[in-house]
Ligand SMILES: Nc1ncnc2c1ncn2[C@@H]1O[C@H](COP(=O)(O)OP(=O)(O)OP(=O)(O)O)[C@@H](O)[C@H]1O
């Protein structure tokens with residue numbers, strides 16, 4: 127019999143036993159839907175994290191002090207002289223208190239140099255960034271991160287009003303958006319000069335951020351910046367420094383390797399349910415072979431070869447599994463669509479998800495269909511015909 | 515011999531159940547020639563079905579040789595036996611054994627499709643055969659909507675459609691009332707008159723008596739082999 131004829135027999139049987147076929151494929155449906163939905167969650171989450179990290183700039187290097195007196199503004203000035211450094215800002219941060227009226231909470235007070243906002247460009251919800259007049263010596267202006275603003279109960283009409291940082295009066299000029307980027311939310315930004323007045327820590331700073339002109343120059347800049355600082359502090363190449371230099375690109379890589387591992391783990395769990403689905407198909411197919419023993423005997427008597435029987439049952443298992451895969455894919459993508467709305471990330475049907483889902487369900491059909499199909503094919507015609 | 519369709523040469527078939535051996539056929543010699551109508555008669559358990567399965571290449575003898583059109587079948591592989599069966603043998607079973615979820619015409623097409631014939635050609639031959647057997651208006655009925663007699667006629671059409679060398683019918687009237695049964699026997703006789711070779715297994719002596727040749731089995735051996743209408 128030609129292949130299409132055999133395929134038609136398999137489809138005919140699946141159609142003739144619709145309800146049972148649906149139940150048989152349920153395991154694969156759930157397995158595939160789970161894989162698709164979970165992959166989309168991991169993708170969406172890492173999308174969000176990467177977006178936050180990317181707002182910090184992929185060609186940036188963060189030089190962070192490990193001790194309060196490890197880095198100074200003078201280091202920053204020296205770094206600014208290096209080649210290929212386009213933007214640079216300095217920040218110093220400390221725990222402090224913020225207060226409006228009776229409300230008083232703890233927050234991280236961050237002093238930034240004038241280039242900070244222009245370099246990081248955090249999204250602003252109300253008011254404006256610290257302006258150049260804010261950086262004039264006398265002005266004491268402040269920009270709140272979203273959570274810090276919430277904690278202290280800021281409202282839109284308080285722009286321009288006075289808030290207290292560590293007991294000192296500051297003028298509120300802006301509030302950042304809660305999507306402004308990784309780590310901005312709980313912070314309160316003032317000028318570096320104001321920070322000095324708050325903490326009297328001149329000339330020490332907690333971090334210096336330098337930016338290479340192009341992403342390709344980042345690694346080289348990291349080396350030259352490190353050797354410059356070592357030279358300034360008289361450190362040999364092997365001595366431990368009291369600062370660390372982190373590369374945003376490598377941070378993104380590290381985060382994406384974490385999300386990849388997480389994705390693999392979740393997919394692994396979902397794959398187990400797919401295997402369980404495959405075992406379900408195998409089970410029903412074995413029952414089906416038993417029930418249809420006579421039919422198999424008759425087919426053998428009227429000229430079906432072992433290979434015809436094998437193909438018929440194998441196609442049946444594969445079609446069940448693949449149909450389960452298609453339904454699971456559709457349900458999974460629908461779930462992913464709603465999850466994307468909930469999690470506020472971009473929904474996209476990815477080709478590799480489709481290929482993975484269908485590929486796996488095909489594989490499950492083959493793997494778990496072979497045994498029942500072989501059992502059917504190996505039946506002796508005479509025993510099959512006599513079977514009650 | 516050119517006209518010989520089946521030859522059983524000292525054929526023996528033992529069944530092993532547990533540690534007990536049942537000899538269902540015990541050294542049977544039999545020759546069936548082209549165009550013969552042979553009734554195989556005998557009490558229950560005498561080995562009739564065993565013999566039919568061996569002639570039909572559904573089963574292999576424990577000893578002895580089954581020859582189809584002069585060719586021994588002992589050494590044939592499962593695939594070769596299947597093609598031989600597909601070409602040379604047509605089966606009619608007591609319980610009709612129509613395929614499930616399948617219409618009359620699909621049943622009759624199946625043996626042709628297994629031979630690799632195109633679906634279009636198979637459909638044409640199957641519908642001609644069913645029409646010839648008076649089922650031209652039942653082509654697309656499945657077995658649930660056919661009477662026993664109609665189902666058996668579909669089964670006979672399925673056995674004939676490949677133009678086999680021999681048609682084997684094991685108790686084809688066993689599941690039918692006597693009137694319908696008689697009609698099926700008449701149909702087989704008509705086919706015999708057209709030149710088909712037919713082996714009819716029955717324990718009904720009256721039906722057997724109407725066959726030109728009667729082979730009587732008892733305890734796995736041929737007791738008598740009679741020819742001629744009595
Ligand atoms: N598959 C089998 N396994 C074991 N014993 C079998 C098998 N098939 C047949 N036999 C035995 O072989 C003997 C002949 O059986 P067979 O089916 O050929 O008889 P029969 O003449 O067709 O009987 P009936 O008229 O009842 O159909 C019986 O004793 C039976 O029990």
Ligand SMILES: [Mg+2]
Pocket residue numbers: 562563564684
């Ligand atoms: Mg019998």
